[in-house]
Amino acid sequence: MSSPRRAFSAAFPSDCWYALARSGDVDQEPLGLRALGLPVVLFRAADGSAVALEDRCAHRAYPLSAGVVVDGGLRCGLCGFVYDADGQCVSVPTQPRVPFGAKVASYPVQERDGLVWVWLGEPGRARLARVPELPWLDDEAWAGVGGSSVVAAGYLLLHENFADVTQVPFVAPEIAPSVIAVAPPLDVVVTETTVTLRREFAPAPLPAWQADLLGAGDAAFETLQEGYFLSPAAWVDRWDVTGADGTTARLRFTHLVTPLDEGLSQLHWQVDRDFAVGDDGADDLMLEMFGDYYDRVLVAMETAQEVLDVDGPGPEVNVAADVAALKVREIVLAMLATESPAVITTRRARL
Amino acid sequence: MTGTKTTVREYEGDMLVEAADVVAEDVVALTLVDPDGDPLPAWTPGAHVDLIMEGGLVRQYSLCSSPGDSRTIRLGILRAPESRGGSAYVHEKLSVGSVVRVRGPRNHFPLVASPRYIFIGGGIGITPILPMVAEAEASGADWHLYYGGRARSSMGFVDELAQYGGKVTLVPQDEVGMLDLATVLGDPRDDTLVYVCGPEGLLSAVEAKCGADWPAGALHLERFAAKEIEAPAEGERSFELELAASGVTLTVPPDKSIFDVILDAGISVLGSCHEGICGTCEQIVLEGEVDHRDSVLSASERAANDAMMVCVSRCTSDRLVLDL
Structure with a gap:
């Protein structure tokens, strides 16, 4: 049975830039993937620019990602049709004239901060929306570790998890600031399209892993924690610790979320730090620790999705700290409502 | 674990006036930037912000720039003859280099996707309509804007609208009279949304015209009557x-x-x-x-x-x- 609530959580905004791949993963070898329920192929054209096309040859049902990049575009591995960066077929092997209408969809692309952002919505509106600015992802002053997973959970469940800072100490007590016993006030700031949450922890010793990397021992640090819902495609956490001498060590947790299909999401995560840069041991430690953390989070999200799928949405008890997650839902619902009025469900229908 | 006190509020920040251009009689266009050059909050067509002025005066103004521009926002502000201080403050006290407090943006007038639109802007009510027509144009919708004003000299942003050619009809009252709503709206259609912003007289006239005949949900209009969440002055009632x-x-x-x-x-x-x-x-x-x-x-x-x-x-x- 499909309740309105379920319909809402499964629907995803199309008019949004999504980070479909890391720049390094897009090269002469075509990369096929699904996003927003569409087949997409990414490749790098001869001039070095990243291109996103519909991953299905106009001639017969065959993925273009099974083809090869040639001068002038991407050639189908089955029939040899060649498509340029605009998705226009420019040559076919069997006749001199390109058949009328031989064209596949081409999607606007922006490459920034080491990511390939693709616009799968109404193409004309792409220039009216912004790609989130995430400069630390591709900056030598920062060292990063990261990973990618496909999760059998809706993208909103992921955002709601990121919005709930109170979950971290329960999912991973060894990672969170050690001062959780006195949870500081949570300040939530909203705009039309974003949600920010912020809290400041009084000076306290760092978690063991971070104290080791900074050689800080038992010294007390102030911690500033901020989370940003930037768009349905990006959630960023900032975690800055400042010692008594005023020096600050910074961490950035970047979560790039893409709905792949109903109930299936892609998560690219990266943890960047501006300390212990160039320290391979630190990379290994952080990759292991945060890789394990995100594995645990994603398993929990898949379990939550399973409960929703099997038993349907039920009443939820929210606490005041959930306001950030509720604001995220509200923003996404407003995006869906402007894209497709039919999706508008009244508050009552969603209760 | 003690309870976490949670507060929720809207974004608020100081912005720098980068440009203050007179774009028509008594209309100034303020271009605002972050003092540190940081990106400004994202918004969508129809959004407005609060300007928080000296003495705690708060007024709402629509954003009339491009949502794709992360560095600047622009507001178009009419010096209201009956100004209680808001627009007079903007016109007299704000100039290039001034700093002004901004809260928001928020949007109670969102542009819903549609194959066809009729936009009606009356006077300074053109401001939220400007990013709307840009979006309608970008998405390939069939649209027309009727822009009415007291006189041509009082109508701002006409130069910018020139790029849309015949899709924009200017209706200066002293030359051609009032907007003829019967002609503007035409017969009700279920593929068309109507967006209108302007003086109360125009809004209620369009409401009256659309009310009976047009499909529910077709008419979208904005009144600048932001809801203040305060206890009523006369006290709570039972x-x-x-x-x-x-x-x-x-x-x-x-x-x-x-x-x-x-x-x-x-x-x-x-x-x-x-x-x-x-x-x-x-x-x-x-x-x-x-x-x-x-x-x-x-x-x-x-x-x-x-x-x-x-x-x-x-x-x-x-x-x-x-x-x-």
Whole structure:
């Protein structure tokens, strides 16, 4: 049975830039993937620019990602049709004239901060929306570790998890600031399209892993924690610790979320730090620790999705700290409502 | 673990006036930037911000730049003849290099996707319409803008609208008279949305014209009557509360919340923050006019009047019926 609530959580905004791949993963070898329920192929054209096309040859049902990049575009591995960066077929092997209408969809692309952002919505509106600015992802002053997973959970469940800072100490007590016993006030700031949450922890010793990397021992640090819902495609956490001498060590947790299909999401995560840069041991430690953390989070999200799928949405008890997650839902619902009025469900229908 | 105190508020920040251009008689266009050059909050067509001026004066102005521009926002501000200080302050005190406090953006006038639009801008009401026509154009929709004003010299942004050629009809009143709404709107169509912003006379005329004939939901208009969530000056009033499922009728006195009245009657009701922010105590409304005071419901959800947060919201009618 499909309740309105379920319909809402499964629907995803199309008019949004999504980070479909890391720049390094897009090269002469075509990369096929699904996003927003569409087949997409990414490749790098001869001039070095990243291109996103519909991953299905106009001639017969065959993925273009099974083809090869040639001068002038991407050639189908089955029939040899060649498509340029605009998705226009420019040559076919069997006749001199390109058949009328031989064209596949081409999607606007922006490459920034080491990511390939693709616009799968109404193409004309792409220039009216912004790609989130995430400069630390591709900056030598920062060292990063990261990973990618496909999760059998809706993208909103992921955002709601990121919005709930109170979950971290329960999912991973060894990672969170050690001062959780006195949870500081949570300040939530909203705009039309974003949600920010912020809290400041009084000076306290760092978690063991971070104290080791900074050689800080038992010294007390102030911690500033901020989370940003930037768009349905990006959630960023900032975690800055400042010692008594005023020096600050910074961490950035970047979560790039893409709905792949109903109930299936892609998560690219990266943890960047501006300390212990160039320290391979630190990379290994952080990759292991945060890789394990995100594995645990994603398993929990898949379990939550399973409960929703099997038993349907039920009443939820929210606490005041959930306001950030509720604001995220509200923003996404407003995006869906402007894209497709039919999706508008009244508050009552969603209760 | 002690409880986490949560506060929720709208974004607020100082912005620098980068340009203040007179774009028509008594109309100034302010271009605002972040003082540190940081990106400004994202917004969509129809959004507005609060300008918080000296002495705590707060006024709402629509954004009339491109949502794709992360560095600047632009506001178009008419010096109102009957100004109570807001627009006079902007015109007299703000110039290049001034700093002004901005809150928001928020959007109670969103542009819903549609194959066809009729836009009507009256006077300074053109401002929210400017990014709307840009978006309609970008998405390949079929659209037309009727822009009415007292005189050509009083109508700002005409140069920018020239790029759309015949899709824009200028209607200066001293040359061609008032907008003829019968012609502008034409016959009702179910593939068309109507967006109008302007003086009250224009809004109510369009409402009257669309009301009976056009499909529900076709007309979108904006009044600058931002809802202040404050207790009424005349004090809180008492009202009758019927809980339909429980079959009881109670009285909510001025000094007690609906939530507490329900609880005191021994009826189970979920509640959590008691500040109107968590959404836990949401209840379905069957009858009665809700006075929404929460931070959970969106503008359209408030308007639907079918759900409410009983911890802080009240009722403006004499009787409220909940499905509880």
